[in-house]
Amino acid sequence: MTEFPKKTLRIGLIGSGFIAEFHLRSMIGVRNVEVTGVYSRNAENRQRICTLVTQLELGDCTSYGSLSEMLQSDDIDAVWLLSPNHTRLDTMRTIHEEVTAGRSKIFAVACEKPLGRTVSEAREMLRLVEDAKLNHGYLENQVFSTAVLRGKEIIWRRAASTTGRPYLARAAEEHSGPHAAWFWQGDKQGGGVLNDMMCHSVEVSRHLLTEPGKPRNSLKVKSVNGTVATLKWNRPRYADELKARYGAEVDYRNRPSEDFARGTVVLEDETGQELIIEATTSWAYVGAGLRIQLELLGPEYAMEFNTLGTGLKIFMSREVQGSEGEDLVEKQNAEQGQMPVLEDEAGVYGYTDENRHMVECFRKGETPLETFHDGLAVVEILIGLYKSAETGQTVHFPAPDLEDYVPLVARPA
Numbered sequence: 216m217t218e219f220p221k222k223t224l225r226i227g228l229i230g231s232g233f234i235a236e237f238h239l240r241s242m243i244g245v246r247n248v249e250v251t252g253v254y255s256r257n258a259e260n261r262q263r264i265c266t267l268v269t270q271l272e273l274g275d276c277t278s279y280g281s282l283s284e285m286l287q288s289d290d291i292d293a294v295w296l297l298s299p300n301h302t303r304l305d306t307m308r309t310i311h312e313e314v315t316a317g318r319s320k321i322f323a324v325a326c327e328k329p330l331g332r333t334v335s336e337a338r339e340m341l342r343l344v345e346d347a348k349l350n351h352g353y354l355e356n357q358v359f360s361t362a363v364l365r366g367k368e369i370i371w372r373r374a375a376s377t378t379g380r381p382y383l384a385r386a387a388e389e390h391s392g393p394h395a396a397w398f399w400q401g402d403k404q405g406g407g408v409l410n411d412m413m414c415h416s417v418e419v420s421r422h423l424l425t426e427p428g429k430p431r432n433s434l435k436v437k438s439v440n441g442t443v444a445t446l447k448w449n450r451p452r453y454a455d456e457l458k459a460r461y462g463a464e465v466d467y468r469n470r471p472s473e474d475f476a477r478g479t480v481v482l483e484d485e486t487g488q489e490l491i492i493e494a495t496t497s498w499a500y501v502g503a504g505l506r507i508q509l510e511l512l513g514p515e516y517a518m519e520f521n522t523l524g525t526g527l528k529i530f531m532s533r534e535v536q537g538s539e540g541e542d543l544v545e546k547q548n549a550e551q552g553q554m555p556v557l558e559d560e561a562g563v564y565g566y567t568d569e570n571r572h573m574v575e576c577f578r579k580g581e582t583p584l585e586t587f588h589d590g591l592a593v594v595e596i597l598i599g600l601y602k603s604a605e606t607g608q609t610v611h612f613p614a615p616d617l618e619d620y621v622p623l624v625a626r627p628a
């Protein structure tokens with residue numbers, strides 16, 4: 216039996232790519248944690264992570280070429296599931312098998328978005344984690360963005376308490392396209408930008424609209440209406456650019472996923488008050504870099520936040536020459552001119568407070584603010600939006616026929 220609280224949570228990473236590095240960089244702002252292992256298929260990738268763990272003084276990290284071996288190790292308490300979407304369920308099955316057979320002593324799993332590519336996948340993730348009696352957290356970083364933490368607290372304490380609850384949340388996340396081939400492949404990723412990024416917009420909006428202290432299911436989804444389109448990346452020049460970058464498997468002349476999505480989600484609170492989420496996401500936004508825009512509106516107040524409206528800006532003239540990078544903001548598109556800089560991306564995007572929260576909950580044996588239940592609820596909304604976009608109809612909830620629905624771009628050719 217694990218005794219709580221544990222003094223230190225020792226975590227193993229599953230995956231060694233972009234998001235694994237982001238999580239590591241944020242961990243220097245988290246107490247009571249050590250990173251003691253990493254598993255992915257390629258030894259060089261794992262070594263890169265181990266070296267970073269050493270540089271950041273986050274612990275002694277062992278590189279594992281087998282997931283089971285890492286799960287069976289005596290110095291792993293919890294795993295962060297950070298591998299691509301199409302590996303999610305198999306990974307969770309291995310975790311379930313090792314724990315239920317008594318070979319692994321891990322007691323918690325934190326999983327990146329999305330929880331599954333379909334409702335049935337996400338529901339199976341939840342079933343497996345609960346059947347193995349593991350504590351679970353759904354990693355939705357925007358809920359823990361420093362601006363969201365501060366903004367939500369002020370709005371609800373000062374304005375909603377005296378003039379009434381907020382009724383409209385608007386959320387947008389846009390950039391110029393993801394960084395690895397599998398994101399662009401509908402079957403592997405589960406869809407296009409709607410699946411990849413609207414998961415953030417939907418969940419941060421649900422969070423902002425939820426009264427502090429109330430469970431997320433105090434809001435009920437009534438209906439969803441979505442639109443998807445491919446605006447940029449199916450144009451011949453850009454389709455060819457993708458093929459040159461990622462190989463023939465990313466074929467946007469013939470098999471494009473959507474690079475634009477819009478969704479309206481109608482909800483109801485416990486008193487029957489109607490609430491709305493308006494979300495828009497795109498991989499076709501060429502601005503300074505990743506742009507997250509959030510608004511929360513109520514009867515006598517408004518909150519707004521834009522990650523590119525930074526206090527810090529840097530100007531570099533055309534005489535400044537240098538290599539391309541993402542050292543100013545994520546998905547940066549230029550190295551010259553007037554440019555916004557995020558001094559603390561891990562904090563502003565929410566990774567630091569997210570990991571602090573998950574580590575503290577797991578260490579103490581408490582239920583996190585975001586669990587696999589929330590991951591499943593998000594997938595239900597996204598899949599409803601895909602179905603609405605395909606049929607041209609609003610989807611009314613509850614919608615049991617969404618269970619095995621696969622978005623058009625994710626179906627086999």
Ligand SMILES: NC(=O)c1ccc[n+]([C@@H]2O[C@H](COP(=O)([O-])OP(=O)(O)OC[C@H]3O[C@@H](n4cnc5c(N)ncnc54)[C@H](OP(=O)(O)O)[C@@H]3O)[C@@H](O)[C@H]2O)c1
Pocket residue numbers: 229230231232233234235254255256257258260261297298299300302306327328329354356395
């Ligand atoms: N919260 C956010 O804003 C955010 C941002 C980006 C990504 N994500 C999510 O994080 C996850 C990973 O995305 P990423 O951007 O890190 O992708 P990525 O850069 O392509 O990295 C994927 C990593 O997974 C490893 N991998 C591949 N197959 C694996 C398997 N079967 N088992 C274990 N590891 C495997 C790869 O290493 P090997 O080749 O060595 O196996 C690679 O290190 C995705 O689910 C994505 O949706 C979230």
